[in-house]
Amino acid sequence: MKTYLVGGAVRDRLLGLEPGDRDWVVVGETQASMEAAGFKPVGRDFPVFLHPETGEEHALARTERKSGRGYRGFVVDADPSVTLEEDLGRRDFTINAIAQDTEGRLVDPYGGARDIEQRVLRHVGDAFVEDPLRVLRAARFMARFSEHGFVVAEETKSLMRAMVESGELAELVSERVWQELRRALASTRPSAFLRTLHDCGALAVVLPEVEALYGVPQRAEYHPEVDAGVHVELVCDMAARLAPGDDLIGFAALVHDLGKALTPEDVLPKHIGHEQGGIEPVRAVSDRLKVPTGHRQLAVTCCREHLNVHRFDELRASTAVKLIERCDGFRKPERIDQLATVCEADKRGRAGLQDEPYPQGELLRKAHAAARRVQASDLPPGLEGPAIGEAMRKARIRAVMEATGKKP
Numbered sequence: 569m570k571t572y573l574v575g576g577a578v579r580d581r582l583l584g585l586e587p588g589d590r591d592w593v594v595v596g597e598t599q600a601s602m603e604a605a606g607f608k609p610v611g612r613d614f615p616v617f618l619h620p621e622t623g624e625e626h627a628l629a630r631t632e633r634k635s636g637r638g639y640r641g642f643v644v645d646a647d648p649s650v651t652l653e654e655d656l657g658r659r660d661f662t663i664n665a666i667a668q669d670t671e672g673r674l675v676d677p678y679g680g681a682r683d684i685e686q687r688v689l690r691h692v693g694d695a696f697v698e699d700p701l702r703v704l705r706a707a708r709f710m711a712r713f714s715e716h717g718f719v720v721a722e723e724t725k726s727l728m729r730a731m732v733e734s735g736e737l738a739e740l741v742s743e744r745v746w747q748e749l750r751r752a753l754a755s756t757r758p759s760a761f762l763r764t765l766h767d768c769g770a771l772a773v774v775l776p777e778v779e780a781l782y783g784v785p786q787r788a789e790y791h792p793e794v795d796a797g798v799h800v801e802l803v804c805d806m807a808a809r810l811a812p813g814d815d816l817i818g819f820a821a822l823v824h825d826l827g828k829a830l831t832p833e834d835v836l837p838k839h840i841g842h843e844q845g846g847i848e849p850v851r852a853v854s855d856r857l858k859v860p861t862g863h864r865q866l867a868v869t870c871c872r873e874h875l876n877v878h879r880f881d882e883l884r885a886s887t888a889v890k891l892i893e894r895c896d897g898f899r900k901p902e903r904i905d906q907l908a909t910v911c912e913a914d915k916r917g918r919a920g921l922q923d924e925p926y927p928q929g930e931l932l933r934k935a936h937a938a939a940r941r942v943q944a945s946d947l948p949p950g951l952e953g954p955a956i957g958e959a960m961r962k963a964r965i966r967a968v969m970e971a972t973g974k975k976p
Contacts, residue, residue: 569605570595571626572652572667572675579663582684583716592619592626593655593667596648602628614644629655632695653677660702661709662690683721689713690721700736703728704748704774707764711755720764728768737773745774746857753818758808759801766797777849778822780829785837793919794837796828803917810909819863820870820910821917823850827871846871869895869903870910877911880928880935884975885968888935889961897936904936931972938971939964 571594577587594602599615607617607626615628630646631654652675656665662680674681678692689709696702706720706728720728731737752761762778765771772779782797793799800822807814807821827846828839850871854864876883876891883891897904908929915926942963944956951959968974 569597570652572669574656574667575659575664578666578668578674579680579684582666582681583713590624592624593629593652594626595629595650595652595655597628598648599628599646602626615646630658631655632658632698657692658695659692660696660699660705662692665692687713687717687719688721689718689724691724691727696724697727697731697734700731700740701744701748703731703737703768703770704740704745704765707761707770708748708752708755710764711752711758711761714757714760725768728770732769732773737770740774742857746859749775749857750815750819753804753808753815753822754813756808756812758804758818758822762797762801762804775853777826777829777853781825784828784831786828786839787837791918792921796825798919799917800825802919802922803913806917806922807910807913810913816863816866817906817909817913819859820867820906821913823853823867824870824874824910824914826850826853843872843875865896866903866906866910870907873907874911874914877907877928877932878915880932885935885965885972886976888932888968888972888974889939889964892936892939898940901936901940905933908932935968935972935974938967942967 571592573590574593575591577590580587594617599609602615602617603609606620608620609615609617610625611617611627614630617626618624619626628646629650629652630644631650633643633645652667656667656675656677659665662678662683664680665676665678666680667675669675679690683690689706691702706724710718710720749761752758755761762771765774766779766782778797778800781800782795784796785794786796786799788794791799793802803821803824804818807817811817823846825842825846826849827842827844829849830845831839831842847868850867851864853859854867859867873891873895880888880891892898892904895903895907911932912926912929915928916922916924942960944960946963947956947959965976969976
């Protein structure tokens, strides 16, 4: 049985990175011969098997032929005559089209190792245009690898623009868009995902609410970067820095300022009420992409409250407690820490201000911790009904006053 290590494990080793899961390609076998060797079939769309001892995925070498629109419109051929080079040729980027045999020798028919050395993300062949999901994959790979110096090859950029213009990206189902977006937001540089899609026109298709922010001016004294789209890029990168790998924080950071795209031109560069105006666009994005409930709830909370948190040091204790209540911070205490993190990313996600302190976040956390320490057993005896809630609120206000020095 001829087996080859392929894909990300080979690529990451050449990049000097810690490889993740290992995937294998098997050449010259059939489903029957694989099962006879003890492999367990698990593939739904094409022949994939689990190794009987290691549990690692082994796929039969295959080719794919376009048969319809969208990313599902393919006919798969996993005949034993399919060669390793043919299998590698169906892959998206040259850096993912490298195999390694059991002796450690590389099989690299498309120059992937060279592109790794030169830090270029390049498509393997013209079949790249047949799968619209590859536009999002290119952007997602940039979110991961741009910090290592990678750029998209010019010819690949041209193909991506042509794919957008063909209208095929409209065929992508929301779950696949969310899957790529979620992984990009959990990467080290989400801004590269947004910028790559923006530059080829794809952002207007998959995230039109975010695309609408580009070119929208903000007040330079608060936003030296001026452009609202650039601001969101910086905020997403700061969120990735403050909460590495956390796509929940990343999504809330991405959509917190969507209301700025709706500001009337005669009001610019001010954005009065953008936090309230952004709630409906946040809900629209969440509905369209079928975003998980927790992501949606935090995103709406951050959109609505981020200006209040920015001026948290000015709020009275009673107002602070109301803010915590609005955010469901007593039933879901983790929500307040998440809100503080997103707001810090917003404040520091501005040109030249990335290292500025954000004391408001810690003050919010301090007030929240003090209010949470109040227990029902601390209240006067004999209270019933609404009186219990009112007494609890007053006790929380006193606790916040004592902890932060705020006025009632």
